[in-house]
Amino acid sequence: MPSANESKLKETLAGVLGIPAGTIGEDTSMDTVEEWDSLKHLNLVLALEEQFGVSLTEEQSFEILSYPLIKIVLAEHGIEFAA
Amino acid sequence: MTDVLTEFLRPRDEPPSYAQYTAVANALAAGNSQQTGRPPLKVAVLRNFTVEPLLPVLAGEIFRAGFHPAFYTGDFDAVQADVLNPASPLYAFEPDFIIVAQWLETLSPALTTAFVSTPAEQVAAEADRVRGHLREILAALRASSRAPVLINNFPLPAEPTLGILDAQSAAYQTNTVLQLNAGLLAAAQEQSDVFVVDFMRVFAAHGSASLVDERHWQIARAPLSQKALVPLGTEYVKFIRALRGKARKCLVLDCDNTLWGGIVGEDGLAGIKLGPTYPGSCFVALQREILNLHDRGVILALCSKNNEADVLEVLRDHPDSVLKEEHFAARQINWDDKVTNLRRIAAELNIGLDSLVFVDDNPFEADYVREQLPEVAVVALPPKAYASYRSLLSRPGYFDTLSFTAEDRRKTAMYGENRARKELESASGSLEEYLAKLGIEVEIGPPSEVDVPRVAQLTQKTNQFNLTTRRYTEGDIRAFAAASDSDVFALKVRDRVADLGLVGVAVVTYDGTTAAIDSFLLSCRAIGRGVEDALLATVARHAAQAKGAERIVGTYAPTSKNAMVRDFYARHGFAPVDETPDRATWSTSTTTAPGLGVPTWIHVRNGDPTHAVR
Numbered sequence: 001m002p003s004a005n006e007s008k009l010k011e012t013l014a015g016v017l018g019i020p021a022g023t024i025g026e027d028t029s030m031d032t033v034e035e036w037d038s039l040k041h042l043n044l045v046l047a048l049e050e051q052f053g054v055s056l057t058e059e060q061s062f063e064i065l066s067y068p069l070i071k072i073v074l075a076e077h078g079i080e081f082a083a
Numbered sequence: 084m085t086d087v088l089t090e091f092l093r094p095r096d097e098p099p100s101y102a103q104y105t106a107v108a109n110a111l112a113a114g115n116s117q118q119t120g121r122p123p124l125k126v127a128v129l130r131n132f133t134v135e136p137l138l139p140v141l142a143g144e145i146f147r148a149g150f151h152p153a154f155y156t157g158d159f160d161a162v163q164a165d166v167l168n169p170a171s172p173l174y175a176f177e178p179d180f181i182i183v184a185q186w187l188e189t190l191s192p193a194l195t196t197a198f199v200s201t202p203a204e205q206v207a208a209e210a211d212r213v214r215g216h217l218r219e220i221l222a223a224l225r226a227s228s229r230a231p232v233l234i235n236n237f238p239l240p241a242e243p244t245l246g247i248l249d250a251q252s253a254a255y256q257t258n259t260v261l262q263l264n265a266g267l268l269a270a271a272q273e274q275s276d277v278f279v280v281d282f283m284r285v286f287a288a289h290g291s292a293s294l295v296d297e298r299h300w301q302i303a304r305a306p307l308s309q310k311a312l313v314p315l316g317t318e319y320v321k322f323i324r325a326l327r328g329k330a331r332k333c334l335v336l337d338c339d340n341t342l343w344g345g346i347v348g349e350d351g352l353a354g355i356k357l358g359p360t361y362p363g364s365c366f367v368a369l370q371r372e373i374l375n376l377h378d379r380g381v382i383l384a385l386c387s388k389n390n391e392a393d394v395l396e397v398l399r400d401h402p403d404s405v406l407k408e409e410h411f412a413a414r415q416i417n418w419d420d421k422v423t424n425l426r427r428i429a430a431e432l433n434i435g436l437d438s439l440v441f442v443d444d445n446p447f448e449a450d451y452v453r454e455q456l457p458e459v460a461v462v463a464l465p466p467k468a469y470a471s472y473r474s475l476l477s478r479p480g481y482f483d484t485l486s487f488t489a490e491d492r493r494k495t496a497m498y499g500e501n502r503a504r505k506e507l508e509s510a511s512g513s514l515e516e517y518l519a520k521l522g523i524e525v526e527i528g529p530p531s532e533v534d535v536p537r538v539a540q541l542t543q544k545t546n547q548f549n550l551t552t553r554r555y556t557e558g559d560i561r562a563f564a565a566a567s568d569s570d571v572f573a574l575k576v577r578d579r580v581a582d583l584g585l586v587g588v589a590v591v592t593y594d595g596t597t598a599a600i601d602s603f604l605l606s607c608r609a610i611g612r613g614v615e616d617a618l619l620a621t622v623a624r625h626a627a628q629a630k631g632a633e634r635i636v637g638t639y640a641p642t643s644k645n646a647m648v649r650d651f652y653a654r655h656g657f658a659p660v661d662e663t664p665d666r667a668t669w670s671t672s673t674t675t676a677p678g679l680g681v682p683t684w685i686h687v688r689n690g691d692p693t694h695a696v697r
Contacts, residue, residue, distance in 0.1 A: 012102045018109030039135040046136055046309040047102040058298050
């Protein structure tokens, strides 16, 4: 069972990037998704901060380049994902 | 429409999330105007900063306004390359609107981050340079495009380089930016259809500190924070609504716990809360704001489950009621449901449901109207949060327009005068007898310079009696009036009761011996007097006598609003030429036309051509 946070993260990524939520998984990253360019990345940071009520540091905004990395960074803010 | 788009349009209290805007923007970009059934609207964004985070909000709000958006985004800080070259991709895109997004820190470090190191004598020269740069952009745009231009002014510095000293001299940073904004306004006014988007006000109202994201500014030259995106995106779309006939026209108000605290039927005239102290003061403030809207030309109406006599007693006799009976052009005070009453109000005032804004404190009524009449904008006042009511009404800018004409100032008085006419009507035997008693005088001629804003406004706002619904800017109207192969006719009407002002417009183009009616429209408050017959007859006579036209061609382009004029040309003796789902074409001879004439009860005067725009 995916956690509620996991679903929310996939929805957010899908909305910002304009791709189906069903295609998002552990291998989703800036390298594998054509739509995920540096401008969309900016929108992604804003949408993630809004949806999860967090404020990313400058460093973290550069680190979140893939679905697994986003989960790791959000976990640092206390957002829990099923292991 | 996809689920994402349908969900986005569902009326509700809370604004959409930014994540939702991004999904909507992607769905719109993946679809097209046919799929959403909304006309396309092309927006070019020229910028010297990274505007991309703002685009999803712009896309969503343009869609909400009734259009399918498409964007052209100019290269970063390459505004001049785009605007100065008539063959640039900007002009090839053929935008309907052009946004010029300028960030002062990119434009001039000397006036922002480096202000303290800029010698005093260089500050003025630098401000002149920036002003000249903006003027040049606006002039170049106007030379190559007729699209309205939306250019922002500059927020005041949140942290001026001189700190508290900055406010002590007119030569310092804050005042320099203020002067620069005044210069930008002057440059905008030099061109037609250039409008200033007031970033200075939006940043002041929401707080510069929370609207700027220093992190994204440093990383990606994207200064706008997540909190800035919705206020600024909706601010831009207010202009698009105003210029495309989407501004609302009528404010419909509940009474108990909306115009005053408490229930007049139970608490009585002396018991309701309306006066100088809390919570009555909140209702006085709301009433004052409603009166401001009335004075801007917004029509007011009442829709209340109440005994009419109780409500009228408050409006007539309560010493602290800012609003009086005469401010309301229509009222439905009864025990029928509000959906029925809103329909009655729209019918009585001759306006569409999508021109209404409905205000109620009762969540049941608000939800019921949203459910049944999604085209009505609903302001649900949160129970007991009285102090928030005034800004809940004014902040969305439902009624914002880009002109404020003499007709607007008089508009709601005119609706009162219509009641006087109705009394005259019931005293007359036949309709013709009544119209003869009215003593209608019309004046038809080319618009003067002061008429141009009103003529453009009518093309932008008129929906029902409008044969082609073509929206024109002031620049368009001037161009039609000045060209030798086209004319603009302005129709002014007065009668025994009042002066209605400029209420009708015809735009005609000429080609050889054919005159084509490009636009023909009449404000809804002048319908039913036959003044349109006088306008059409004048257009035909002018075409024949001054332009040598033998035939006159008229077009009807159906919309969801203008069914009342479907048979307009047939009724005036025009013969059908061609009909497609999008348009029906009609034609008649200018000389033998049997259906063209001025009703006997109308006295026509020719407009004075001395001050006509050229």
